[in-house]
Amino acid sequence: MKHYDVLIPGNYFCDIIFTGLPVFPALGAEIYTDGLTVVPGGVLNTVIALQRLGLSVGWCGFLGNDFFSQFISTFVHNEGIDTDLVEYQNAALRRVTVALSYPEDRAFVTHVDPPPDVIGRLLAEYRHYSFQHLHLNRLYVDERLPDFLRDLRQRGITISMDCQHRHETLDSPLVKTMLSLVDIFMPNAIEAQRLTQTDSVETAAAILKEYVNLLVIKDGGNGSSAWQNTAHYHVPAMTLTPLDTTGAGDVFNAGFLVAWLKKMPIKDCLTWGNICGGLSTQGYGGCSAAPSRAQVEALLANGIV
Secondary structure (H helix, E strand, O other): OOEEEEEEEOOEEEEEEEEOOOOOOOOOOOOOOOEEEEEEEEOHHHHHHHHHOOOOEEEEEEEOOOHHHHHHHHHHHHHOOEOOOEEEOOOOOOEEEEEEEOOOOEEEEEEEOOOOOHHHHHHHHHHHOEEEEEEEOOOOOOOOHHHHHHHHHHOOOEEEEEOOOOOOOOOOHHHHHHHHOOOEEEOEHHHHHHHHOOOOHHHHHHHHOOOOOEEEEEOHHHOEEEEEOOEEEEEOOOOOOOOOOOOHHHHHHHHHHHHHHOOOOHHHHHHHHHHHHHHHOOOOOOOOOOOOHHHHHHHHHOOOO
């Protein structure tokens, strides 16, 4: 039976990022840009970042027969990502975002073909392989998941979950149940406030920590914080000028999880997350500048962070 350090279900994105635009495009006019980057996005930000940090990652996902799926397939192969859990379908599965990136903001156009049921496939197949940890890249509000998560916990498998933009709030009993069944919940500051319907990180954290064993909140340039039982931890962000913050939270998750799975102290886990998330902002797209384990350890050894 094949074993993975971390199993991550989820759908890919292909991010096409235009940079150096002189003005915003107007109807009937053509402009030229200085830069173009095409990189994987979505769940693959964390998958690729974990792989570069030295963990064995199982990506449970789908690819189609379209150009974008083929690009992603080649990219993950070159990264050494295990694709045994990727199902290839004989149909288009286009999940594409075009980003017009300016120093002060970004504009997006996205197209997605109807996605396959990745959770249904995970539930049908997860006993065919072994894994130490499950990472959910967003807050899934799915009635099928609580019993699955309970089974994992009984088997000693740990679970982490990001949030992403969700319309649901803590008014939903299923949201509360999902939070209570994960070991780590990792929203950013805006997501935490939206989920709790509050207007400050501190107030949101005071509510969320009552449901979650370990709460981690990512707050961009303000760094990151964690709450566990009565303890609170905070680590400032790296001093960097971001080029592009897309996917930085996903790469933070990878850094945090690598340290947490090594049973490092919580503050060290936050530091690893901050380094990985921070360095990812030095390239366009989340995974293009995601660091290797050697890069992170070199920064720590040199006392740069």
